[in-house]
Amino acid sequence: MLGGEWDFEGQGASFVYWQQGRTVWVGEGHHRANAALEIGQASGDWSYLHRLLEHGTCEPSVPPPANRGRFPTRGWLSRLLTILGW
Amino acid sequence: MADDVARIDPTPLSLECLGLTAGGHHVPPFQLHTGEAVCLHVEPASPSWYDVLLPLLTGRVSHPRLLIRGTVSYLERPMPRRGWFGRRKDCTARDWLISERGLAPAEAVPVLDRASVPPEMKIGWLGWNERTLFALESYLVRPPDILVFDTAGNDPLGIRRLFDRLATRPRRLAVIYLKTNLGTASPCYPGKGCLDIAARPLEIASVE
Numbered sequence: 177m178l179g180g181e182w183d184f185e186g187q188g189a190s191f192v193y194w195q196q197g198r199t200v201w202v203g204e205g206h207h208r209a210n211a212a213l214e215i216g217q218a219s220g221d222w223s224y225l226h227r228l229l230e231h232g233t234c235e236p237s238v239p240p241p242a243n244r245g246r247f248p249t250r251g252w253l254s255r256l257l258t259i260l261g262w
Numbered sequence: 263m264a265d266d267v268a269r270i271d272p273t274p275l276s277l278e279c280l281g282l283t284a285g286g287h288h289v290p291p292f293q294l295h296t297g298e299a300v301c302l303h304v305e306p307a308s309p310s311w312y313d314v315l316l317p318l319l320t321g322r323v324s325h326p327r328l329l330i331r332g333t334v335s336y337l338e339r340p341m342p343r344r345g346w347f348g349r350r351k352d353c354t355a356r357d358w359l360i361s362e363r364g365l366a367p368a369e370a371v372p373v374l375d376r377a378s379v380p381p382e383m384k385i386g387w388l389g390w391n392e393r394t395l396f397a398l399e400s401y402l403v404r405p406p407d408i409l410v411f412d413t414a415g416n417d418p419l420g421i422r423r424l425f426d427r428l429a430t431r432p433r434r435l436a437v438i439y440l441k442t443n444l445g446t447a448s449p450c451y452p453g454k455g456c457l458d459i460a461a462r463p464l465e466i467a468s469v470e
Contacts (some may be wrong), residue, residue, distance in 0.1 A: 189447060190417035192390070203415025235414050235443055236306040242341055243415075245386075247349075259402045261349040 177211045177224055188231025195229070196238050203235065210249055225256065273297060276408050276436045277319075277334075280327040284316035289328075291380070294408065294436050299428075301451040304412075310438060314379045319410050320436060332407025339393045340385040355396065356381035363400045373399045391420030398427055405435045412440040413448075421449060 188226075191205035202209050204227070212225035246262070248254055280296050281291040284443040287304070304311045317452065321336045340362065342352040359370040373382050377396040379388065388396060394416055401409060409431075413421045418442040428437060428451075439451040 190324070190419060192415050192417050194415070204417040204420065206389070213402050233417065233443070233447070237442070239415060240310075240312045245342070255416070261345075261352070 177208070182211075183210070184227045184231045188228075189233050191228050191234060192234030193220060193229065193232055194235045194237070194239050200229070201244055203239070205232065206248070209247070213249060227232050266397045267420060270291060274324055274467075276330070276332050277438075278329045280361045282318075282325055282327040284318055284325065287314055287408075289304070289315070289318075294438065296407070297433050297436055299439065299451050300435045301441055303450075304440050305444065306442075315440065316410065323449060330408070334408040334410060335401055335406040336382065336399060337394070337397055337409060337411035338389075339397045340388070342384075342386040352357045352385065352386040354381060355379045355383045355385055358385050359400055363403075364402065364405055369403050373403060390415045391417060392425065395427065398424060402427075402431060404433075405432050407434070408436045408438060410438045410440065412442055418447065418449075425451060426448070 187208075190242040191208060192203035193205070193209075196201070208223070208228060212222075212228050215239060216222040220240050223232065247255070272381075275293060276296055276298075277294040279289055279292050282289050289302070292300060300314075304315065316336055317327055318328055320336050321330045324441050340355070340358045342350040355374060356367075356370055359373055360367060361366045365373065370381075373396075376393070377399045379392065379396050385393070394413070398411070411424075413424060416424065431437070436450070436466060441448065
């Protein structure tokens with residue numbers, strides 16, 4: 177993604193998410209969402225994430241409550257919470 | 263004798279909706295016979311379709327204008343459950359089939375094979391497409407009379423794979439597709455004899 181090789185438009189439809197305000201639930205595309213998040217956190221450049229959302233498929237409404245959960249990232253806190261079961 | 267044979271309906275009625283309104287959703291009249299498929303276009307409304315339509319269509323909530331004959335299941339994807347203090351119980355794919363879907367261990371093996379899911383894979387780590395197809399395989403082991411499903415959260419490839427698999431479903435299994443994304447890129451459930459209902463887009467198809 178940083179190398180400019182990610183096809184945001186071509187691969188866009190396969191990124192599926194719900195959005196309500198500033199909360200986004202990802203259905204398909206966790207890896208690329210993680211990549212965009214990590215870039216944003218490291219450099220402050222959130223355009224990668226915005227482009228993912230722009231070209232992705234936004235589902236209407238919100239996912240059923242039982243299908244919602246914390247977004248797993250590669251950060252240590254997320255890993256710890258996963259191990260602990262949260 | 264010939265008259266008796268002619269009176270036997272070759273495709274019995276599985277579900278009949280006489281037209282109803284529930285929670286802002288207007289469901290037009292339609293009939294669903296054995297083996298048929300219906301594509302219901304669900305427009306965003308509040309409360310959401312899963313709070314209103316699902317309980318109705320699965321028979322958990324009865325409605326005088328909706329007659330269901332037979333068993334109905336909703337294609338529920340495997341999700342980690344929340345336990346004490348919100349802790350997740352993320353079981354393996356094999357355990358989910360046995361404990362949640364009630365399959366025998368011997369029945370679980372071919373399901374895992376067909377869905378290409380490792381038995382010890384935690385269900386929380388399955389992708390949404392993979393999870394949906396895995397759930398579908400589990401429901402096809404002992405199929406209900408009617409299967410209600412949606413593709414919310416699935417990408418186009420996942421939707422196509424789901425439709426392809428449903429095309430080879432048991433002939434008696436009727437399906438109701440709740441199409442929640444009405445964008446033009448999102449396909450309807452394929453089939454013959456599509457029928458549009460004016461009030462709300464509705465397509466009815468039968469399986470050949």
